[in-house]
Amino acid sequence: AAGVIQSPRHLIKEKRETATLKCYPIPRHDTVYWYQQGPGQDPQFLISFYEKMQSDKGSIPDRFSAQQFSDYHSELNMSSLELGDSALYFCASSLQGRSNQPQHFGDGTRLSIL
C-alpha cells in the first residue's frame, strides 16, 4: 500500500539559510500533520492542515511556515535556520472523514544545521 512520502530524506544547511520540506500524503487522505523530533526526544507536534486549511498549531517557531496545496501535499518552510533546528521532521496523514482514523507517518527528513 502507498505510504506517506517525504522529501528530501536528508538535508544539510548552514545557519541562517532556508529549507523546504515536502510531504505527499497517502492517496485520498485529506489531513496532514508535521512533527519535529530532536535528538533523544519524543516527537513534538508542529502544525496540521485539514482540507487545505490550518487546523491546529503547536510549538512551531515563527520562522517556520507551512501550507497544504490543492493536491493535498504539504510543504514546511523554514527560514533563518538555527543549530537547534537540527532534528528529524516527520509528516503524517490521515482521513478525517472518519474522525478516529489513525495517522500514518512518513520516514522523515533528517535536517542537519552546520
Next chain:
Amino acid sequence: DAKTTQPPSMDCAEGRAANLPCNHSTISGNEYVYWYRQIHSQGPQYIIHGLKNNETNEMASLIITEDRKSSTLILPHATLRDTAVYYCIVRVALQGAQKLVFGQGTRLTINP
C-alpha cells in the same frame, strides 16, 4: 487530551508474548487509546487503537479495562524486530485534525 503513564523500559524474550501496560486514569468517554511504535529514528508506526472493546489485528492485541483507566498492548510472539519505543496515546476523535501528543513511551527490548 488525557495524560498517559508507561514504564520507561521493559525486556522480553524472543518468542514470548510482550505485554506493555499503559495507565490513562483521566480518560474521557470520547477519547480513544492509540498505540504507536518507533523503531530507531524511523517514522512512528501505527499499531492499533480502541475505544472500550478489546481489539486485535495482525500486529497486536489491545486490552482495555472495563473502567477504561488502563490498557495493555500485547505482542503475541515477540521478535527481535519488535525492539522499539512504544507509545500509548489518548486522543479525542473529532472532525478535523487531531494531533498526537507523544509521552516518554516504553523502550521495549526483545532479547534472543
